[in-house]
Amino acid sequence: MSTVHFFDPSIQLGHGAGGRASRRLIEGLVSPALGIWGPSELEDGAMLVVGDERLVMTTDSFVVSPRTFPGGSIGELAVNGTLNDLAVSGAAPLAISVALILEAGLASEDLYRELEAIARCAGAAGVSVATGDTKVVEHGRGDGLFITTTGVGRMHGKAALGAGRVRPGDAILLSGAIGDHGMTVMLARGELDLASESLRSDTRPVWPYVEALLDRFGPEVRWMRDPTRGGLATTLNELATSAKIKIVLDEGSIVVHDPVRGACEILGIDPLHVANEGQFVAVVSAEIASDAKALLRSLPGGDEAMVIGEVEAAEIPVVVAVSGYGGSRVIDMLTGDPLPRIC
Amino acid sequence: MSTVHFFDPSIQLGHGAGGRASRRLIEGLVSPALGIWGPSELEDGAMLVVGDERLVMTTDSFVVSPRTFPGGSIGELAVNGTLNDLAVSGAAPLAISVALILEAGLASEDLYRELEAIARCAGAAGVSVATGDTKVVEHGRGDGLFITTTGVGRMHGKAALGAGRVRPGDAILLSGAIGDHGMTVMLARGELDLASESLRSDTRPVWPYVEALLDRFGPEVRWMRDPTRGGLATTLNELATSAKIKIVLDEGSIVVHDPVRGACEILGIDPLHVANEGQFVAVVSAEIASDAKALLRSLPGGDEAMVIGEVEAAEIPVVVAVSGYGGSRVIDMLTGDPLPRIC
Numbered sequence A, B: 001m002s003t004v005h006f007f008d009p010s011i012q013l014g015h016g017a018g019g020r021a022s023r024r025l026i027e028g029l030v031s032p033a034l035g036i037w038g039p040s041e042l043e044d045g046a047m048l049v050v051g052d053e054r055l056v057m058t059t060d061s062f063v064v065s066p067r068t069f070p071g072g073s074i075g076e077l078a079v080n081g082t083l084n085d086l087a088v089s090g091a092a093p094l095a096i097s098v099a100l101i102l103e104a105g106l107a108s109e110d111l112y113r114e115l116e117a118i119a120r121c122a123g124a125a126g127v128s129v130a131t132g133d134t135k136v137v138e139h140g141r142g143d144g145l146f147i148t149t150t151g152v153g154r155m156h157g158k159a160a161l162g163a164g165r166v167r168p169g170d171a172i173l174l175s176g177a178i179g180d181h182g183m184t185v186m187l188a189r190g191e192l193d194l195a196s197e198s199l200r201s202d203t204r205p206v207w208p209y210v211e212a213l214l215d216r217f218g219p220e221v222r223w224m225r226d227p228t229r230g231g232l233a234t235t236l237n238e239l240a241t242s243a244k245i246k247i248v249l250d251e252g253s254i255v256v257h258d259p260v261r262g263a264c265e266i267l268g269i270d271p272l273h274v275a276n277e278g279q280f281v282a283v284v285s286a287e288i289a290s291d292a293k294a295l296l297r298s299l300p301g302g303d304e305a306m307v308i309g310e311v312e313a314a315e316i317p318v319v320v321a322v323s324g325y326g327g328s329r330v331i332d333m334l335t336g337d338p339l340p341r342i343c
Helices: A022-034 A074-088 A108-122 A180-188 A209-220 A230-241 A258-267 A287-297 B020-034 B074-086 B109-123 B180-188 B209-221 B231-243 B258-267 B286-298
Strands: A047-050 A053-062 A089-104 A128-137 A146-155 A172-173 A221-225 A245-250 A281-284 A306-313 A320-324 A328-332 B046-052 B053-062 B091-103 B128-137 B146-154 B169-174 B221-225 B245-250 B282-284 B306-313 B317-321 B328-330
Touching: A022 A328, A022 B109, A022 B128, A047 B128, A053 A074, A053 A089, A053 B091, A053 B128, A053 B146, A074 A089, A074 A108, A074 A146, A074 A209, A074 B020, A089 A108, A089 B046, A089 B053, A089 B146, A108 A128, A108 A146, A108 B020, A128 B020, A128 B046, A128 B053, A146 B046, A146 B053, A146 B091, A146 B146, A172 A287, A180 A258, A209 A221, A209 A281, A209 A287, A221 A230, A230 A245, A245 B231, A258 A287, A281 A287, A287 A306, A306 B046, B020 B053, B053 B074, B053 B091, B074 B091, B074 B109, B074 B146, B074 B169, B074 B209, B074 B221, B091 B109, B091 B209, B109 B128, B109 B146, B169 B286, B180 B258, B209 B221, B209 B286, B231 B282, B231 B317, B282 B286, B286 B306
Parallel strands: A089 A128, A245 A320, B091 B128, B245 B317
Antiparallel strands: A047 A053, A053 A146, A089 A146, A172 A281, A172 A306, A221 A281, A245 A306, A320 A328, B046 B053, B053 B146, B091 B146, B169 B282, B169 B306, B221 B282, B245 B306, B317 B328
């Protein structure tokens, strides 16, 4: 076992928020205890080579509160989220498992509705729910419904993805607007004196976009990730650290819908830190960046895809955003915990 | 979607106990909502054919209370339980994923201890923890630590298992004593005015036994299952229903350790309904039954393996136990809920 370097005496909500505290927990305690080393093993999906097949396995627990919100619910997230982790690993989905932890007292119709959502999303992605499990805990020992989904996928034949493939000069491609999911869930809690008629979660499968990119551009697509907990800022900081690069974002090119921008301003949250469920960010070679953006924009729901920045060589990994006025600021990972239980 | 036939307005603890109420929930609500039909799809593991490979996928959430007990803990169960589901499906483990739902306030050292147990058990089984996820919920919205593990395995080349392969005349082979796990956990709760110095959970991997049987006897092994929640009685009733057979047990040949038998008598519980974590039950052809028992007994920890009964043709599926005095009784599935959160 490698050395533990996590000194918080107990687990707190911030350790689950997806930002710096989560990373400390994973890198400082979970990975050493499990005997896992190296950042590559902290990726969202693990590759399994079986015979001649390259498979990808990924798992996620979903604890979102509230369970339903405009544009989606825990059941949809549980399928789309896990299939999206496969997608950004370059894998088409083969099968998904569903493990339920129910709290005694959960209304049967609420359970049925979420199971239907699971079946609908799996069906839309062309994947079967292969197997499952159901446990029940006493009232007060859970929170209605937790869902853990695990996906197994088959790597796209042309996929060659990894932080190690990212090079200075590469472009950063973003599939659409950011922050819709996280802000929708936060407002749906009703704890803030804010509401928006037009805000909806962006939950959707990203595999159709990813598959189109890989079919056409193959290894010119270097790296992909879905910026969920911790938002785009955290995801890009993790990339900068893994690849030892500087990422320069053109802040004006990042689409943020008005209700998200407004709510972020009122709450003092950077939209770059807000979770997304139906977006992905890719590093692609500069040569294909413009064509890749055009390809995404030609697909339904891809009309807000943008090239948002580029990769530069760096001594010290960093993410910088340049504003329309030419000023620049360092974009850090999410710290603290404004956004618990967003997925 | 097929028709829902589950009319309980809400989920209760008994729906998670593994017996009749669990079956009603799964068959009446979960499977129809997910669009899954037929008993074969309710097996513990699902087969995925990928290229030339026969893979098995299985998932389980672990919510055992208390988290530690004599002989084991939730981390060990989470690995052994999922790998055992692979094993009784005939699959050697390839990889396991670990998804954690932590309750805010969980002591970091408790988490570390369970992660170490996960690593130890995975290492002992020769399987890597491929990927994982960590979520945190508010204090009072969880119960310390829930663990969901998903296993992917590769089917043994000689495995040809399924309830459809069971034939009248086949023998029922049991790997060892029953009830140790469930009774240990129940007593560890401290709610009963009972204690036993010698009682320990039986949690262990069963793959070494299964692999030895398949290596030597191949398709003469017809069917296997690990009798966890709901105990041996529930598992055999499920087999009887699936295979449309009568199972006749020689009750005197089923090993029940004295502390388990004593506690069951005091509590009015049938040992056949108590959960096991380190045992499996197999249907094998009559020709090899005695050799199969001898093979298990030749392996470390297999010295209590027994042939406990046989399969007969039947119009109506049923499990019957014959006592040493020649009397017989029908053995039903677990009904009611004396045994929640045992795994």
